[in-house]
Amino acid sequence: MPCLTRFWGCAVVLLPPESICVYAACLETNAPLSLRLPLAAAATADVCWWHLTRLRCSTREGHSRMSGPPRMPGKDDKIAWYANDGSGGFGSQQVISTLADGAISVYAADVDGDGDIDVLSASTRDDKIAWYANDGSGGFGSQQVISTLADFAVQVHAADVDGDGDIDVLSASKTDDKIAWYANDGSGGFGSQQVISTLTNGAHSVHAADVDGDGDMDVLSASYDDDKIAWYANDGSGGFGSQQVISTLSNGARSVYAADLDGDGDKDVLSASIEADTIAWYFNSRTAAPSAPPTSGEVTTTALSVQLTCRDSCRI
Numbered sequence: 001m002p003c004l005t006r007f008w009g010c011a012v013v014l015l016p017p018e019s020i021c022v023y024a025a026c027l028e029t030n031a032p033l034s035l036r037l038p039l040a041a042a043a044t045a046d047v048c049w050w051h052l053t054r055l056r057c058s059t060r061e062g063h064s065r066m067s068g069p070p071r072m073p074g075k076d077d078k079i080a081w082y083a084n085d086g087s088g089g090f091g092s093q094q095v096i097s098t099l100a101d102g103a104i105s106v107y108a109a110d111v112d113g114d115g116d117i118d119v120l121s122a123s124t125r126d127d128k129i130a131w132y133a134n135d136g137s138g139g140f141g142s143q144q145v146i147s148t149l150a151d152f153a154v155q156v157h158a159a160d161v162d163g164d165g166d167i168d169v170l171s172a173s174k175t176d177d178k179i180a181w182y183a184n185d186g187s188g189g190f191g192s193q194q195v196i197s198t199l200t201n202g203a204h205s206v207h208a209a210d211v212d213g214d215g216d217m218d219v220l221s222a223s224y225d226d227d228k229i230a231w232y233a234n235d236g237s238g239g240f241g242s243q244q245v246i247s248t249l250s251n252g253a254r255s256v257y258a259a260d261l262d263g264d265g266d267k268d269v270l271s272a273s274i275e276a277d278t279i280a281w282y283f284n285s286r287t288a289a290p291s292a293p294p295t296s297g298e299v300t301t302t303a304l305s306v307q308l309t310c311r312d313s314c315r316i
């Protein structure tokens with residue numbers, strides 16, 4: 001008797017014939033995989049459960065992941081924008097695409113270099129990174145796929161990674177623990193996926209900033225399952241060094257961002273960790289230690305994402 005009871009984030013499941021019906025209050029999503037299993041059940045039968053939106057299974061011989069996350073009811077797979085009237089009033093929703101299956105992240109940048117702002121998307125269920133060309137007045141062309149190799153893509157970001165003057169694209173994907181980038185040919189055509197790291201267990205966020213101050217865009221990552229904030233040095237042409245860990249204390253790391261919070265001229269790093277309900281920052285010691293905590297920046301966020309707005313003189 002297959003039974004299927006699901007909750008968001010942590011849940012309970014059951015599976016096919018040889019499996020048994022597991023019912024638990026909450027399988028701790030941040031615990032090591034083995035600890036997430038009801039031990040008595042795992043000892044005698046295959047057990048499967050939902051972890052976020054993906055079905056995971058543990059067999060009696062060991063554990064494995066299953067692909068093919070199910071469709072979630074009530075999701076519209078939509079990328080949209082809203083026109084500003086100039087004073088913060090917004091018009092009605094204007095749909096760009098409904099082909100982003102499990103849409104979860106957007107970013108805006110001039111992808112094709114024609115002077116207008118295009119749109120990028122990441123979507124979980126189709127593992128897709130894509131973009132949509134702006135016609136210059138807010139009309140958007142059809143979805144142009146950059147990659148479908150970002151397994152459970154959770155964030156898209158854009159920056160000139162290889163320093164050739166056009167905007168390249170970065171992705172974080174959770175199931176394959178991957179931070180990657182895609183080279184722009186200058187007109188919105190993209191090369192194959194170039195992996196920066198797979199040492200981000202449960203990769204959830206990617207950001208680009210010149211962390212080491214040598215003029216090129218380095219990359220930052222936040223990963224949920226290993227509570228890690230890390231960065232990767234760019235060699236100037238899109239080749240990246242090994243992972244440099246900033247912290248492994250960001251419990252349930254969900255977002256990373258960079259800005260000069262202490263005003264000493266280098267990029268400091270911000271993180272959001274959902275399990276600890278914490279927004280934290282890490283000063284960049286490339287120049288000098290901070291003399292005081294940031295006072296002119298305002299962090300506005302839940303622990304789901306980090307955004308920084310400046311009201312006075314802080315620099316981003």
Ligand SMILES: [Ca+2]
Nearest residue numbers: 110112114116
């Ligand atoms: Ca454009």
Ligand SMILES: [Ca+2]
Nearest residue numbers: 160162164166
């Ligand atoms: Ca580029």
Ligand SMILES: [Ca+2]
Nearest residue numbers: 210214216218
């Ligand atoms: Ca750099």
Ligand SMILES: [Ca+2]
Nearest residue numbers: 260264266268
């Ligand atoms: Ca700084």
